[in-house]
Amino acid sequence: MARKRRNDWELDDETEEEAAPPPDCWLCGRMTGSEIVWHHPIPKSRGGKDTVPMHPICQRTIITHFTNSQLERFGMEAQGLLDDPTIAKFVAWVARKDPDFNAPITKKKR
Template identity: 65%
Template sequence: MARKHSKHDSFEDLHDEEEAAPPPVPCWLCGRPTGTTIVWHHPVPKSRGGRDVVPMHSICQQTLIANFTNSELQRHGTNVEGLLDNPAVRKFVDWVANKDPDFTAPITKKKR
């Protein structure tokens, strides 16, 4: 197996490559850049035949799970605007808009 770098190369080249990090991916629900933890969420639940995944903050995913059933998520599909029409989700997105990308907080349980 070939080495990526020769053992005679300087370490300065290695340091330059590590600094070029890709830009953060935006959250599917709130649009804020994701932090160190990215949750890959199925907009249509796997139990309902969903295969696509989207990047989200864990707090945003918890909010969706607390406010929608799997059937409701299946009906909305990948339509974010339909989810944001829910007053509780809209209130959450407006509240979290100015928070740090790695912000997390406990979410209330499902109301059933």
């Protein structure tokens, strides 16, 4: 029996589905843009397996300001991170930006 080939340029109305809306960022709560980073709230080096969607700028901010052991203590709850004054200030600032906004992150002074 011969196989039927479907041409890529032919659209079948029955198989068209609406695209799901992008997920919200785990840290700032804004809708994610074209680039989504799947972040491990509990670092993989500390046994973390679950991932959450984030903006690249939000992930870089977390990684810059916290060590893996600190992130492990916060666990899967973003509220512990949001209680930090630096992160709270960042989230308030980035809330007014476009979902695809990107900027360099300053390093934490140690």
